[in-house]
Amino acid sequence: MRAMVWFRNDLRTGDNPALAAATREADRGVVGVFVACPAQWRVHDWGDPKAGFVLKQVGALAGELERLGIPLRFVCVARFGDVPEALARLATDLGCDAVYWNRELEVNEVRRDAGVRMRLSEAGIGAREFDDQTILAPGSVMTDEGRWYTVFTPFKKKLIGVLDQEGGLGKPAAPKRQPEMLFASDEIPTAVGGFGAWPGLGRWPAGARDATDRLEAFASGGLADYRERRDAPGLEGTSMLSAYLACGTVSVRDCVRRAMRQAGAGTLGQIPADSGAGIWISELIWREFFRHLIVAFPRLCMGRNFQRQYDRLPWREDDAAFGAWREGRTGVPIVDAAMRQLAQTGWMHNRCRMIVAMFLTKNLLLDWRLGERHFMQSLVDGDLASNNGGWQWAASTGTDAAPYFRVFNPVSQSVKFDPGGAYIRRWVPELSGVEDGAVHDPPPLARSRFGYPEAIVDLKASRARAIGVFKACR
Numbered sequence: 001m002r003a004m005v006w007f008r009n010d011l012r013t014g015d016n017p018a019l020a021a022a023t024r025e026a027d028r029g030v031v032g033v034f035v036a037c038p039a040q041w042r043v044h045d046w047g048d049p050k051a052g053f054v055l056k057q058v059g060a061l062a063g064e065l066e067r068l069g070i071p072l073r074f075v076c077v078a079r080f081g082d083v084p085e086a087l088a089r090l091a092t093d094l095g096c097d098a099v100y101w102n103r104e105l106e107v108n109e110v111r112r113d114a115g116v117r118m119r120l121s122e123a124g125i126g127a128r129e130f131d132d133q134t135i136l137a138p139g140s141v142m143t144d145e146g147r148w149y150t151v152f153t154p155f156k157k158k159l160i161g162v163l164d165q166e167g168g169l170g171k172p173a174a175p176k177r178q179p180e181m182l183f184a185s186d187e188i189p190t191a192v193g194g195f196g197a198w199p200g201l202g203r204w205p206a207g208a209r210d211a212t213d214r215l216e217a218f219a220s221g222g223l224a225d226y227r228e229r230r231d232a233p234g235l236e237g238t239s240m241l242s243a244y245l246a247c248g249t250v251s252v253r254d255c256v257r258r259a260m261r262q263a264g265a266g267t268l269g270q271i272p273a274d275s276g277a278g279i280w281i282s283e284l285i286w287r288e289f290f291r292h293l294i295v296a297f298p299r300l301c302m303g304r305n306f307q308r309q310y311d312r313l314p315w316r317e318d319d320a321a322f323g324a325w326r327e328g329r330t331g332v333p334i335v336d337a338a339m340r341q342l343a344q345t346g347w348m349h350n351r352c353r354m355i356v357a358m359f360l361t362k363n364l365l366l367d368w369r370l371g372e373r374h375f376m377q378s379l380v381d382g383d384l385a386s387n388n389g390g391w392q393w394a395a396s397t398g399t400d401a402a403p404y405f406r407v408f409n410p411v412s413q414s415v416k417f418d419p420g421g422a423y424i425r426r427w428v429p430e431l432s433g434v435e436d437g438a439v440h441d442p443p444p445l446a447r448s449r450f451g452y453p454e455a456i457v458d459l460k461a462s463r464a465r466a467i468g469v470f471k472a473c474r
């Protein structure tokens, strides 16, 4: 049997269930394939950062696979609808008997895979699917009544219970080296179908080795202080693994295993919830929660509010305000710092993601879908489930979302989480000369002196407006 492994957002060789099974079961060799779909990526709002990062990881994956005696084919088609034919043809040409892949959870991906299964079956080729995207497969963490959880804390408690009861995560799935490489790998392009080179890409090294080194460095260093440092955008207090998790260069289960080892815990339940490891694992479980939710409620993949009562919200239309937000010139220093960090690095600190998302949806009263889309186009770690979850949380339209009356004041957030103003000064250099406390909300004289705009919205009045509008919808 010759197997083809179709890599998607599992761009690694370690702890990859589909790859491990293929290398175990094939006796006539294994080949890999990656299918780029640039037109579909555009429909999914990918920008140059995400496309460039993914292609870079695919290039590194080709090298890793070669060391296992597995060549990687690179195929480029416009859309998901073209994938079934392209894969069936390639598998036939290469004499493959079965195609192996790890499940993706988003609606269009699920539909695409159904089409692939059907077309492969017509061609007499088998299809084998595995779970990989999550710690536990969606559908295995349910309430006692068999329902999906829509609130995080009980979901987390149940997940920990199920995992510990099942005896934990076990060993990572290891691939078997193949006796011979059937042919050379394709050259992996650095850009496809209109996506351009992104100047920030150099900040993000490629490959599982780098992702694992990052995990290792964080686990043996920052994890212990994660509780104290994770909310300060001016410190490097988080793992910065999100982009690698989003495209699967590192496995979420390996992250959990590593944190457990660092905590010296045999089960998740033994890790104190308020320790660095406990809080970090909790963040990984937020990622998990949002992934289970898109399976439970596919409408989340379609730009719909989770809470339908808010379908009637009268979002404002204001291109000028949206432009100022996107470009980091709202006159609210922490918001501008965060939006400029995003533009330059393709990443933004979680605390700041919450601040800018609340500012857009509450103070500016602009539709969360505008922000979700801009994030997706700009982030290197853009990920439908987490991005949608984060935006609907901030907009109070999601499951377990921030209550509509809890509107962050960006200036107080800035004072609390960036007290010395280091983060603001780094990303809004025109404010570097403003004295300590004033940097969070410079007085008019300082603004005009340093060429920094007045705030585009009155924070107090706009907060009251948002609360009123949300209340009226309920």
Ligand SMILES: Cc1cc2nc3c(=O)[nH]c(=O)nc-3n(C[C@H](O)[C@H](O)[C@H](O)COP(=O)(O)OP(=O)(O)OC[C@H]3O[C@@H](n4cnc5c(N)ncnc54)[C@H](O)[C@@H]3O)c2cc1C
Pocket (backbone or CB within 6 Å): 230, 238, 239, 240, 241, 242, 243, 245, 246, 280, 283, 284, 286, 287, 288, 290, 348, 349, 350, 351, 353, 354, 357, 375, 379, 381, 382, 383, 384, 386, 387, 388, 389, 390, 391, 394
């Ligand atoms: C409006 C908004 C949009 C977001 N969009 C994305 C996105 O497109 N892609 C993305 O990966 N994350 C997104 N997040 C979640 C979070 O901000 C990032 O995962 C985190 O900042 C990444 O930094 P890190 O890797 O250093 O995280 P760490 O603090 O080291 O956390 C470890 C991992 O846990 C996961 N994680 C952490 N916090 C969250 C969270 N709140 N929700 C879901 N997963 C989490 C991530 O995979 C992260 O890499 C969004 C949050 C908000 C509020």
